[in-house]
Amino acid sequence: xxxxxxxxxxxxxxxxxxxxxxxxxxxxxxxxxxxxxxxxxxxxxxxxxxxxxxxxxxxxxxxxxxxxxxxxxxxxxxxxxxxxxxxxxxxxxxxxxxxxxxxxxxxxxxxxxxxxxxxxxxxxxxxxxxxxxxxxxxxxxxxxxxxxxxxxxxxxxxxxxxxxxxxxxxxxxxxxxxxxxxxxxxxxxxxxxxxxxxxxxxxxxxxxxxxxxxxxxxxxxxxxxxxxxxxxxxxxxxxxxxxxxxxxxxxxxxxxxxxxxxxxxxxxxxxxx
Numbered sequence: 001x002x003x004x005x006x007x008x009x010x011x012x013x014x015x016x017x018x019x020x021x022x023x024x025x026x027x028x029x030x031x032x033x034x035x036x037x038x039x040x041x042x043x044x045x046x047x048x049x050x051x052x053x054x055x056x057x058x059x060x061x062x063x064x065x066x067x068x069x070x071x072x073x074x075x076x077x078x079x080x081x082x083x084x085x086x087x088x089x090x091x092x093x094x095x096x097x098x099x100x101x102x103x104x105x106x107x108x109x110x111x112x113x114x115x116x117x118x119x120x121x122x123x124x125x126x127x128x129x130x131x132x133x134x135x136x137x138x139x140x141x142x143x144x145x146x147x148x149x150x151x152x153x154x155x156x157x158x159x160x161x162x163x164x165x166x167x168x169x170x171x172x173x174x175x176x177x178x179x180x181x182x183x184x185x186x187x188x189x190x191x192x193x194x195x196x197x198x199x200x201x202x203x204x205x206x207x208x209x210x211x212x213x214x215x216x217x218x219x220x221x222x223x224x225x226x227x228x229x230x231x232x233x234x235x236x237x238x239x240x241x242x243x244x245x246x247x248x249x250x251x252x253x254x255x256x257x258x259x260x261x262x263x264x265x266x267x268x269x270x271x272x273x
Contacts, residue, residue: 028058035067039074047071062104069095069115078122086123093119110140117149126153144207147200148214154197155217158190158224183230190228197221212253219246 035050051068054061072092077085096112096119103109117132130153136146165182166175177183198221204214222243229236 024057025061028054028061028064031057032061032064032067035064035071039067039071044071044075048075060102062099062102062108065095065099065102066108066111069093069099069112073115073119076119076122089119089123106139110136113139121149121153126157129153142207144204144211144214147204147207148211148217151197151200151204151214151217151221154193154200155220155224158193158197161186161189162224162227177227178230180230183228187228190224194221194225198225210253210257212250212257215246215250215253219243219250222246 031050031054035047035054038044038050039047048068048071051064051071054064055068058064069092072088072095076088076092093116096115099112100109104112113132113136117129117136120126120129120132130150133146133150133153136143137150140146165177165186166173169177169179169182171177177186198218201214201218201221204211205218208214220243222239226236226239226243229239
């Protein structure tokens with residue numbers, strides 16, 4: 001075969017490859033669209049299969065992976081400890097991580113990080129959830145909900161030792177923790193989480209001053225701090241007073257929002273004027 005013949009052969013092969021790639025991309029988008037439609041019709045398993053086919057046909061199609069991960073996530077039932085259910089969680093996390101490995105635009109990275117953090121949170125894997133919420137905060141430091149989520153994790157990690165200490169002493173929920181040794185142990189276990197939680201909630205409120213859920217958790221955080229202040233009655237009294245103040249602020253904010261909302265409960269521009 002002469003030189004021109006070899007060139008033509010190579011060109012023919014390249015054209016065939018490009019044609020196959022282009023065809024696969026079109027088929028991938030078709031599978032993506034079918035998956036979205038199936039998901040809208042609550043045919044979740046069918047949607048998952050379509051999204052998987054789309055990813056296989058076009059591994060660069062980021063949206064197909066995002067939809068696939070979201071579909072897995074939607075199938076997960078929090079608290080149901082079964083192999084199939086846990087597999088949905090693992091699959092969602094794995095596919096979200098695949099998206100991150102493709103280094104997509106910032107918005108898609110944040111979406112994936114939030115998906116991973118949410119899945120770990122629902123599985124009650126709080127250290128892992130905290131790790132990913134911090135990554136979100138680094139990438140998008142102006143999202144109050146991220147700091148709120150971090151604070152909820154802080155509170156849940158502090159609540160468990162608190163309840164354990166109470167159970168060991170046979171205390172009722174309304175009883176004051178007075179045992180010096182138990183207080184010291186609780187402070188050692190909880191102080192960092194409580195202080196981090198308060199700081200995270202304060203950040204959330206700086207970004208969203210009417211964030212009533214954050215206010216409600218500040219009440220809980222100050223009560224957690226008061227729990228281990230056995231040897232400082234004034235500090236305990238002050239923290240309980242602050243907690244009560246946040247209860248009042250929460251109720252006042254909720255009331256103000258209700259008064260500004262329309263018949264559907266949605267705050268409108270007109271109703272705030």
